[in-house]
Amino acid sequence: MVDQFSGHCLCGAVQFDCSAEPMFQANCHCDDCRRSGGGVYASFVFVDASALEISGKTHTHQHLTDAGNTITKHFCPSCGSQVYAENTKTPNRWGVRVGLIEDATWFEPKANVYASRRLPSTPIDPKVNAFDKMRG
Ligand SMILES: [Zn+2]
Ligand SMILES: [Zn+2]
Numbered sequence: 001m002v003d004q005f006s007g008h009c010l011c012g013a014v015q016f017d018c019s020a021e022p023m024f025q026a027n028c029h030c031d032d033c034r035r036s037g038g039g040v041y042a043s044f045v046f047v048d049a050s051a052l053e054i055s056g057k058t059h060t061h062q063h064l065t066d067a068g069n070t071i072t073k074h075f076c077p078s079c080g081s082q083v084y085a086e087n088t089k090t091p092n093r094w095g096v097r098v099g100l101i102e103d104a105t106w107f108e109p110k111a112n113v114y115a116s117r118r119l120p121s122t123p124i125d126p127k128v129n130a131f132d133k134m135r136g
Pocket of ligand 2: 032
C-alpha cells in the first residue's frame with residue numbers, strides 16, 4: 001500500500017495528487033462503469049476527498065445508482081479520460097480511476113462489485129470478495 005500517489009489524464013490537462021493512503025480499492029463490473037470508460041470493467045481507489053488535490057478543470061456527468069444516490073463522474077473535457085467520481089452517499093470519499101495513476105503497481109482490489117454483470121471472459125480472482133451489487 002502507498003500513502004501518496006499522483007496521476008494525470010491522457011492529455012495531461014487534468015492532474016491529481018493524493019496525500020493519503022487509499023481507504024478502499026475495488027473493481028466495478030457495472031454497465032455504467034463499462035460505458036463511461038469503454039473498458040470491460042473499471043478499477044477505483046477510494047480516498048478522502050480532502051487528501052486529493054486536482055488541477056485542471058473537469059467536466060461532469062451525473063446519474064443515479066441503483067440505490068437512488070447520485071454519482072458525479074468527473075472527466076477531462078479535452079481527452080475524455082474519466083478521472084474520479086463522487087457519490088452523495090459518501091460525499092467525502094472519492095473514487096479515483098486507477099488507470100490514471102502514475103505507478104499503480106501497488107493496486108490490489110479488495111472487492112469485485114457487480115460481479116454478477118462481469119463479462120464471461122473477464123478473469124476474476126476467487127480470493128477477492130465478490131458482490132452482486134454496490135451498497136450505495
Ligand atoms: Zn485530458
Ligand atoms: Zn460501476
